Amino acid sequence: MHSKRERRGALSRAGWMVMGKGAEPSALEVCQFVLLFLCLFPAATLQCKILKCNSEFWASTSSSGPEEEFCTALRAYNSCVRRTARTCRGDLAYHSAQHGIEDLMSQHNCSKEGPTTQPRARTPPPPVQPPPDVNVPSDRPELCHYERSLPRNAAPPNYTHCGFFGDPHLRTFNDDFQTCKVEGAWPLIHNKYLSVQVTNTPVVPGSSATATSKLTIIFKNFQECVDQKMYHAETDELPAAFADGSKNGGDRHGANTLRIVEKVPGQHVEIQARYIGTTIVVRQVGRYLTFAVRMPEEVVNSVEDQDNQDLYLCLHGCPANQRIDFRTFRARAAESQALGRGRPGAPIHGFTYQSAMAKCKERLPVEDLYFQSCVFDLLSSGDINFTLAAYYAFEDVKMLHSNKDKGWASQLSQRAFTLVCLVSRSSLVFITYVHSSGQSRSVPGDPPISVVLHDRERSAERS
Secondary structure, eight states: OOOHHHHHHHHHOOSOOOOSTTOOOOHHHHHHHHHHHHHHSTTSOTTOOHHHHHHHHHHHOOSSSOHHHHHHHHHHHHHHHHHTHHHHTTOHHHHHHHHHHHHHHHHTTOOSSSOOSOOOOOOOOOOOOOOOGGGSOTTSOOTTSTTTTSOTTOOOOOEEEEEEETTTEEEOTTOOEEEBOOOEEEEEEESSSEEEEEEEEESSTTOSOEEEEEEEEEEOOBTTTBOOEEEEEETTBOOSSOTTSOSBSOSSTTGGGEEEEEEETTTEEEEEEGGGTEEEEEEEETTEEEEEEEEEHHHHTOOOTTOOOTTOHHHHOSOGGGBOOHHHHHHHHHHHHHTTOSOTTOOBTTBOHHHHHHHHHTTOOSOSHHHHHHHHHHHHHOOTHHHHHHHHHHHHHHHHOSOTTTTSTTOOSOSEEEEEEOOOSSOOEEEEEEEOSSOOOSSTTOOOEEEEEEOHHHHHHHO
16 A cells, blocks of 8 residues: 555646556546646537536645545545536546546555545645744845845835736726727736636627636746746636645745635635735636736736747736627617617616616716716626626726826726627617716826717607
8 A cells, every 4th residue: 555655746746648668657647637637628519527626636635634535535526526417428527536536546455335425625734834034044036035135125016916807897907998809718817927817708608708717827937936836727626725635836945935815605705926026816606706906017018939928918918809899780780770670778688777777876876987887788798797897807906006186097098988788689778988077076197988878769869
């Protein structure tokens, strides 16, 4: 029977399963590689829950527990994998897990018969406290703490913010605010230190409005500080650990400068990466995910050599052909109005423009861009949870944005922001956000925004 040290060694080695004389297969190594591969290339079905089985197994194994506990964890893992058979058939990670379980049971002489109750998740060890500053030479920068690693007398770092929420709405690092289609997998961030990718699915069949159902974050190896770590979340699975079950950056001396903090189980997770001065907030609101990040400008612009940054949404925004533009829909409105279909004010997905505004005011009393995004989402989807998505996105920007004046969403570099919602075949509502100079605001320094509603009656009056 293998010793506990050998067992954990098998769990921690990196590599691929090989065949041949002297090769010792490790199914968990295969699972780790496949897990990373599938999250970067999301061709696998969202219905397959094999990732949840993998995470539960990693979280329940212990390097110091008896062999019986490890076998119990394996049987529980096997039971979880078998329950996913119908939805995961043909999935590479699923079949790798099947073979890996058989291999591990054989290696550790585990019986297939026995307790299968899910073992208690192991209690993580208390974080290692960093040595007092007095023990650190004054001329040596703190490599694993971003602000302490800066040169003496250097100007304070400039922090930027990116947010992605709702149908979806994007606030870029440059404080541009856009609403986009971006169905499928899209990169939000990609630099020398980390990569973030989202997968968006249609909110309503036939609509161009989408929302985020999957999120993957890769933290890359960084000198003496952290090992490479992956965080993966999807609808109804917002884990409080990385994909390998850990909650920090690994075994290096700066590992605790990368850690996951669970704020609300299953709803709100915060990832703190102090070695790059970055804080990430991930939430699940209703059936969809939201993302917000605070990151130093230096890290934002740390581009890999020969890397094309044009497609990364947080840096340059959505491609022009993915933005929702009112001009495209205005032509359709004219066509619908010419046919005389629809009646003004008819509820769409359960909301009229007036009732959507009233619902959004319950959480967002100031009619800024987050408020108007909320109105758009209710009209386009009818999903009341998008009210909370806009509210939490607004709370996140207040917490994460370094410039508190810019925390108010309407003070943006973009002079006009247009959202359009095709609310039905018979009626179109255009919600246009236009900076105007003749109205007062309730928030000091917040430029006024007028909301112009173009419905069938107004279009008829102009014609």
